Amino acid sequence: MRYLVTGTAGFIGFHLARRLLDDGHRVTGFDGMTPYYDIVLKQSRHALLERYDAFRAHIGQLEDLDALRRAADSARPDVIVHLAAQAGVRYSIDNPRSYTDSNLVGSFNVLELARDLKPRHLLLASTSSAYGANDKMPFVETDKADWPLTFYAATKKAMEAMAHCYSHIFGTPTTCFRFFTVYGPWGRPDMALFKFVDAIENGRPIEVYGEGLMKRDFTYIDDLVEAIVRLVECTPATGRAASAPGVVDTLSPVAPWRVVNIGGGEPVGLLPFIKTIENCLGKRAIRKMLPMQAGDMRATYADPRLLEALTGFRPCTSVEDGVTAFVRWYLEERPSRPTIAA
Structure with missing residues (x-):
């Protein structure tokens, strides 16, 4: 087609x-x-x-x-x-x-x-x-x-x-x-995973909003x-x-x-997500705990049943496998060190 x-x-x-x-x-x-x-x-x-x-x-x-x-x-x-x-x-x-x-x-x-x-x-x-x-x-x-x-x-x-x-x-x-x-390889540098990996790998603090209590699917x-x-x-x-x-x-x-x-319908807390990144990098994050930002949602959690009814499929890749794939790309393949424009 x-x-x-x-x-x-x-x-x-x-x-x-x-x-x-x-x-x-x-x-x-x-x-x-x-x-x-x-x-x-x-x-x-x-x-x-x-x-x-x-x-x-x-x-x-x-x-x-x-x-x-x-x-x-x-x-x-x-x-x-x-x-x-x-x-x-x-x-x-x-x-x-x-x-x-x-x-x-x-x-x-x-x-x-x-x-x-x-x-x-x-x-x-x-x-x-x-x-x-x-x-x-x-x-x-x-x-x-x-x-x-x-x-x-x-x-x-x-x-x-x-x-x-x-x-x-x-x-x-x-x-x-x-x-x-x-999330995944070739992701945007303004996304949480890219920012966290880049900061942890280079010894900079990460900003953890909502005191780390947010959850994302x-x-x-x-x-x-x-x-x-x-x-x-x-x-x-x-x-x-x-x-x-x-x-x-x-x-x-x-x-x-x-x-x-x-979405897969399996929300993960922000702190466990950061822990997964630390495990992949073999480094501990320096955490700067901050309150919720304006516009942030405390949680996102998909009901994937309609997607599955239509297609026979629902997202199922674990955060551990997905973060590992991103870290491998970041360390070995990324073309530059992108930053958000001012």
């Missing part, structure tokens, strides 16, 4: 594109190469993808609809996977406008593109942050998600709503998936990609809901649209 994937120089987009290429598909990548973090890491990801004859890269901003259309004309995609976004929960407090430009205007442009191209399936990356102040655990896709804690979460929830409208009006088969704390990157690849074949169709004991599908009654969690 032919894929158009936005965000192929990013962490998740790179891994998905490489998996699709390994599976024999053609991939057209679209990425803005923004300097949110060291662009060398992004360029290195793209350089690996460009070793494949079936990969073509287009550089441009999501806000530039003409640039997106040029990429789409080249791709003639059967499937569009929209992963590009302004990432970072905490950064959205300091620079909310960048989230409006990328996550709202950019996602609107992707919806406009799909409206014209009529792909077999449009898949859009959302976030577990959409559940916001909801304290019912585990998070089920049908739970209330009306109290976002950050502007990042608000833009992603708005994208889901815009996608539903387009799916209803124009019939675009659409799946929104909510990611739960994705960590999802290893290979598991996330496997789930996305399987969801590509689960094209929503009005009236054809997933059927499994105890599972309520999110399939819209008026559109070929649904939302799906991608």
Whole structure:
């Protein structure tokens, strides 16, 4: 099949594109190469993808609809996977406008593109942050998600709503998936795992927010990609809901649209997570214990039953195995020492 994937120089987009290429598909990548973090890491990801004859890269901003259309004309995609976004929960407090430009205007442009191209399936990356102040655990896709804690979460929830409208009006088969704390090799340097490993390895203190009491449903990157690849074949169709004991599908009654969690349903405490990193590195962390930051969620915990009902799969890589894989990449393979732009 032919894929158009936005965000192929990013962490998740790179891994998905490489998996699709390994599976024999053609991939057209679209990425803005923004300097949110060291662009060398992004360029290195793209350089690996460009070793494949079936990969073509287009550089441009999501806000530039003409640039997106040029990429789409080249791709003639059967499937569009929209992963590009302004990432970072905490950064959205300091620079909310960048989230409006990328996550709202950019996602609107992707919806406009799909409206014209009529792909077999449009898949859009959302976030577990959409559940916001909801304290019912585990998070089920049908739970209330009306109290976002950050502007990042608000833009992603708005994208889901815009996608539903387009799916209803124009019939675009659409799946929104909510990611739960994705980690692994080639990850972003602003993510907790990268920051912790880099600090511990180099003898610097790590900042532990929420006094270490937070919990996250960590999802290893290979598991996330496997789930996305399987969801590509689960094209929503009005009236054809997933059927499994105890599972309520999110399939819209008026559109070929649904939302799906991608998480394993096994939350891990922040302190045990740090202990795993220490064990992998063979070094103790210097811990600076801090209160919760504005916008942080105390816990994320996915109910993976809908994903499993649709695909027969749920994320299952242990934190020990996932952290070990990241540490090996950090010590042996990473192309530079990326830092977040000031």
